[in-house]
Amino acid sequence: MSDTPVVRVVNLVKIYQTGGLPVPAVRGVDLTVEAGEFVAITGPSGSGKSTLVHMIGGLDTRSSGEIWLEGRRADTLSESGWAVLRREQIGFVFQFFNLVGNMTVADNVELPALLGGASPRHARERREYLLGELGLADRADAAPAQLSGGEQQRVALARALANQPRLLLADEPTGNLDSRNTRDVLRLLGRVHRQGQTIVLVTHDARVASMADRVVSLLDGQIVDDGAIPRVRRRPAGGAGDVVELRS
Amino acid sequence: MPRSAELRWIRADLRARRGQAGLTVLAVAGIVTALIVAATLLEGGTNPWRGLFERGHGAHIWIHSKDVPDVSALRGLPGVTDVAGPYRSAPATLATGGRRVPITLRETPAAFTSVARPLPREGRWLDPRAPDGVVVERSFARALGLRPGSPFTVTGLNGATHRLTVAGLAESGDQGFYPEWTPGLAWTLGQTLDVVEPAPGRTEAVTGLRLADPADTDLVVQRAVFTLRNQVQRVTTWREVRASMELDDRLLGLLLALFGVAGLVAAALALANAAGGRVLTQLRDIATLKSLGFTRGQVVRMLLAEHGTLGLLGIALGVLAARLVTAYAMGETVAVPLSAGPLAAIVAGTALAVLVAVLVPAWRGGRVPPLPAAPAAPPRGRLSRLARVALLVRLPPALVLGARDAFTRRTPAALTACGVALPMMLITIGLGCWATLDDFGRHPESVGQAAALSIRPGDMTAEEARQRVMADPDVVAAYPGAELDALVPWQTRTVRTRALGLSSDPYPFPVVEGRMFADRGEAVAGQGLLDLLGVRVGDRVRMTIGGTPLIVRIVGRVIEPEQDGEVLSFGLDSLAAKDALPPGFYALVLRPGADAAQVRARLQEQGLEVTRAVNPAERLAVVRVIIVALVVVLALIGLANLLTASALGLRDHVLDLAVLKAMGLTPRQVTATLVTAAGLPAAVGVVAGAAAGAFWSRALIDLEGRGSGVGAGIGRAPTPGMLAAALLIAIGAASLVALIPARRAARARVPVTAR
Ligand SMILES: Nc1ncnc2c1ncn2[C@@H]1O[C@H](COP(=O)(O)OP(=O)(O)OP(=O)(O)O)[C@@H](O)[C@H]1O
Ligand SMILES: [Mg+2]
Numbered sequence A: 001m002s003d004t005p006v007v008r009v010v011n012l013v014k015i016y017q018t019g020g021l022p023v024p025a026v027r028g029v030d031l032t033v034e035a036g037e038f039v040a041i042t043g044p045s046g047s048g049k050s051t052l053v054h055m056i057g058g059l060d061t062r063s064s065g066e067i068w069l070e071g072r073r074a075d076t077l078s079e080s081g082w083a084v085l086r087r088e089q090i091g092f093v094f095q096f097f098n099l100v101g102n103m104t105v106a107d108n109v110e111l112p113a114l115l116g117g118a119s120p121r122h123a124r125e126r127r128e129y130l131l132g133e134l135g136l137a138d139r140a141d142a143a144p145a146q147l148s149g150g151e152q153q154r155v156a157l158a159r160a161l162a163n164q165p166r167l168l169l170a171d172e173p174t175g176n177l178d179s180r181n182t183r184d185v186l187r188l189l190g191r192v193h194r195q196g197q198t199i200v201l202v203t204h205d206a207r208v209a210s211m212a213d214r215v216v217s218l219l220d221g222q223i224v225d226d227g228a229i230p231r232v233r234r235r236p237a238g239g240a241g242d243v244v245e246l247r248s
Numbered sequence B: 001m002p003r004s005a006e007l008r009w010i011r012a013d014l015r016a017r018r019g020q021a022g023l024t025v026l027a028v029a030g031i032v033t034a035l036i037v038a039a040t041l042l043e044g045g046t047n048p049w050r051g052l053f054e055r056g057h058g059a060h061i062w063i064h065s066k067d068v069p070d071v072s073a074l075r076g077l078p079g080v081t082d083v084a085g086p087y088r089s090a091p092a093t094l095a096t097g098g099r100r101v102p103i104t105l106r107e108t109p110a111a112f113t114s115v116a117r118p119l120p121r122e123g124r125w126l127d128p129r130a131p132d133g134v135v136v137e138r139s140f141a142r143a144l145g146l147r148p149g150s151p152f153t154v155t156g157l158n159g160a161t162h163r164l165t166v167a168g169l170a171e172s173g174d175q176g177f178y179p180e181w182t183p184g185l186a187w188t189l190g191q192t193l194d195v196v197e198p199a200p201g202r203t204e205a206v207t208g209l210r211l212a213d214p215a216d217t218d219l220v221v222q223r224a225v226f227t228l229r230n231q232v233q234r235v236t237t238w239r240e241v242r243a244s245m246e247l248d249d250r251l252l253g254l255l256l257a258l259f260g261v262a263g264l265v266a267a268a269l270a271l272a273n274a275a276g277g278r279v280l281t282q283l284r285d286i287a288t289l290k291s292l293g294f295t296r297g298q299v300v301r302m303l304l305a306e307h308g309t310l311g312l313l314g315i316a317l318g319v320l321a322a323r324l325v326t327a328y329a330m331g332e333t334v335a336v337p338l339s340a341g342p343l344a345a346i347v348a349g350t351a352l353a354v355l356v357a358v359l360v361p362a363w364r365g366g367r368v369p370p371l372p373a374a375p376a377a378p379p380r381g382r383l384s385r386l387a388r389v390a391l392l393v394r395l396p397p398a399l400v401l402g403a404r405d406a407f408t409r410r411t412p413a414a415l416t417a418c419g420v421a422l423p424m425m426l427i428t429i430g431l432g433c434w435a436t437l438d439d440f441g442r443h444p445e446s447v448g449q450a451a452a453l454s455i456r457p458g459d460m461t462a463e464e465a466r467q468r469v470m471a472d473p474d475v476v477a478a479y480p481g482a483e484l485d486a487l488v489p490w491q492t493r494t495v496r497t498r499a500l501g502l503s504s505d506p507y508p509f510p511v512v513e514g515r516m517f518a519d520r521g522e523a524v525a526g527q528g529l530l531d532l533l534g535v536r537v538g539d540r541v542r543m544t545i546g547g548t549p550l551i552v553r554i555v556g557r558v559i560e561p562e563q564d565g566e567v568l569s570f571g572l573d574s575l576a577a578k579d580a581l582p583p584g585f586y587a588l589v590l591r592p593g594a595d596a597a598q599v600r601a602r603l604q605e606q607g608l609e610v611t612r613a614v615n616p617a618e619r620l621a622v623v624r625v626i627i628v629a630l631v632v633v634l635a636l637i638g639l640a641n642l643l644t645a646s647a648l649g650l651r652d653h654v655l656d657l658a659v660l661k662a663m664g665l666t667p668r669q670v671t672a673t674l675v676t677a678a679g680l681p682a683a684v685g686v687v688a689g690a691a692a693g694a695f696w697s698r699a700l701i702d703l704e705g706r707g708s709g710v711g712a713g714i715g716r717a718p719t720p721g722m723l724a725a726a727l728l729i730a731i732g733a734a735s736l737v738a739l740i741p742a743r744r745a746a747r748a749r750v751p752v753t754a755r
Helices: A049-056 A079-089 A105-115 A120-133 A149-161 A179-194 B004-016 B018-046 B049-056 B071-076 B138-144 B190-196 B214-227 B238-245 B250-292 B296-329 B340-366 B385-392 B397-408 B410-442 B462-471 B527-533 B596-605 B621-662 B667-708 B720-747
Strands: A007-018 A021-033 A038-042 A064-069 A090-093 A167-171 A198-202 A214-219 A222-228 B061-065 B080-096 B099-107 B119-123 B133-137 B151-155 B161-171 B184-188 B204-211 B232-237 B453-456 B475-487 B494-500 B511-514 B522-525 B540-545 B548-558 B567-570 B585-590 B609-612
Touching: A007 A049, A021 A049, A021 A222, A038 A049, A049 A064, A049 A167, A049 A198, A079 A090, A079 B250, A079 B296, A090 A149, A105 A120, A105 A149, A105 B004, A105 B250, A120 A149, A149 A167, A149 A179, A179 A198, B004 B018, B004 B250, B004 B296, B018 B250, B018 B296, B018 B340, B018 B621, B049 B119, B049 B238, B061 B214, B071 B080, B071 B204, B071 B214, B080 B190, B099 B151, B099 B190, B133 B138, B138 B161, B138 B184, B161 B184, B161 B190, B184 B190, B204 B214, B214 B232, B214 B238, B232 B238, B250 B296, B250 B340, B250 B410, B250 B621, B250 B667, B296 B340, B397 B667, B410 B621, B410 B667, B410 B720, B453 B462, B453 B596, B462 B475, B462 B585, B494 B527, B494 B540, B522 B527, B527 B548, B527 B567, B527 B667, B548 B567, B585 B596, B596 B609, B621 B667, B621 B720, B667 B720
Parallel strands: A038 A198, A038 A214, A090 A167, A167 A198, B099 B184, B133 B161, B494 B567, B522 B548
Antiparallel strands: A007 A021, A007 A064, A214 A222, B061 B204, B061 B232, B080 B099, B080 B151, B080 B204, B119 B161, B133 B184, B151 B161, B453 B585, B453 B609, B475 B494, B475 B540, B475 B585, B511 B548, B522 B567, B540 B548
């Protein structure tokens, strides 16, 4: 792991114009995420959490400020520049899973690899591996609508990890799940994190946030608290046998 | 560029909506088929030569020589694939019903030949057991009123007269139509020819050459003339034959172009609606794709490829279907497929329409922001105050809820209305064309054909002829007339002038602008002539007729269906006496309700040469076929649009349904609500489209009339009955189409969503 931070944002501002009225959603955020870090972003509803991660992933444009990914300036990229960057370096998991409805589970997971230029055979192998790891190998040919919420979110996670992104952005990935499914998804996130995956996770839920190395609290678009969580408070890790190689 | 991701998505999407994709392909294919069949019919109708020549395996070159030529030398010429004949041929004079007309008798074998084969149309072919039966070329027979079984006499060069009978009528791509091509032709057996023309020196030999490539015609003619030295008397080629058959009808062409454009608009509409509706339902998926790293360009390309492929597939299928239809279903009427030029125009035109139609939704899809949207809005369980009041006063709740829905969700309602209104407008314009054609047929006087018949005196004097026709009980008036070509300064060609009636008693021309001529030196003209000379009503025109200068003032514009409107009409008294007397023909106005064919037969028996006016509606008959085909296709497109719209509406309604049912509406009431919600905008669209169509059709047809030289003033709006029927059928069909998905939705279990 190099010394350059995976994410560095400097004085990031986002102001929406709604009906001529400026609505500041993010007001001058400075944030650095080192490689391998697991950062949780919390805060009350409307505090700008989603807006912040959307800007980091290039889904939304910034009003001012800088975004550096892997030491490269990203906020000046064009829309398609961002798209190419996303497909190679960023994986997204959303609250509503956002699987492509008319594609099978297998197609959904293979899509990013194909988009990244992998051969169909390689994409298939990668998909088989990921779905196997997430316990969904037998659902490969199902349509997303046939899966439960937890299963859908696990597929979405497999899809986000398909291209071995440097950065995984998750916006309330458990916001729509019951507690059992929440536990499953969090266990998976913990597993990929232990293998070195850099994760930025948005959540309301203090218990979810407690899984992270570091919790950033937002209020009214500004960081009000940024602190590492002491190791002891972290959720006890599973046994050594629990570690599964998710990065081929 | 990694295309496989795009292909994967396209494949998945097409698989998920096989039915809709199939419908789209069929709609485009239907339009292309209709256009190609129409163009094929038109080509065959305006230029029958191609079909006749192809079927009869005609000869491109005919060589008339004194003696039998060296056939093997001709056959050996490069480019010649086959030889017809040589056949002996002799001139004679035909006499029937008191008229004498030159005719060519041509020997032909009783068995059909492989090259230059006449195509029997009526009656029987030549039979050696009945040698006085001959087969007469059809257009010639028609002009003379000959039918199978009619007797007639021919007089040979030696003056001897022989009685022959018409065994049958035939057409041929080797003989032009009478009277453009004279003399008329009759095919006879060799033995019959020997009887009429016993002197061998008075017959000539005609030999036909069929070529591998028609473009070689001139070269082969030169070589043949050289090979046969001084024997050749004259040569005719396929070009002259074709020219004698071609019907140059600008109005027909323009009307067809109008329908072609309507068809293309319809194709574009069908695709735009299918693609647009699809993209609208997919915005969320597209946003997801973009969050995965699809660029805007990739999304646009992907959508273009998917929907464009469907369109192109439809075009290919349409071309194929048109080939099959013309070859099998219409094998009798259509001899040759559409030639390359119009076919290419249709294919390129639809391809362009497809591209434009798909571009807009694709561009819209490309602009979708990558932000993940939450799934469709949660149900709003509250009713407007208006709706609650309506429920209280016990209006049918379904109606109230449906209407509320139609007017609160304005964009989808507007889309539905437009998707129905456009096809409806085009259908109404088609009905307007139909009404116009009907009007041509029902009121021929309004297109300048007050006279159903015209006669030429022939052998008798003009006065004698006039007395004979006026004696007929069905003839109301006989206007003396003369048709002459006039030289106009600055024009390289002549224009047709028609002197008909007298200034004091003018023929009832349909004057639509200005007034009828009422004095010597006044004239009325068709739009085509005004355009040709660049003059307007009120201007003076100077011309030379038969060497005599004539100055006329154009006082009015008439509807002029002949000669593309390039005709000037005035009273016979405006002409110099040498040109006016005796009148060349009489135009006969018949008693209303009289049967022109019967009157014609009676007059022909009296030895008069009678021609029947050909109504433009007859020449435009092909347009009716096209109108029907287009109305069907347009109706299907309108319904498909509606189906897309109501499917889109239902998708947004799934959650509202729960509320409606929770409020205690029965399934039937839910169905009625949904049908009202989809049907109301559709009905608005139907009415608006019909109104726009009725408003525009007249102007549009008049525009066509003007462009074709016939002149504005022919357009008719659809009759109220037609319009009412169209409206009722359209609204009924729309409700039915809205009913299908609504019933299914109302019956379905209300989905319990976790969202
Ligand atoms: N597209 C938009 N247009 C205008 N204002 C917006 C838009 N998106 C978000 N906002 C506003 O920006 C602010 C921050 O929104 P954001 O979605 O980032 O909050 P959040 O912290 O993610 O909230 P939640 O926990 O509810 O998801 C809110 O006040 C919101 O109303
Ligand atoms: Mg949020």
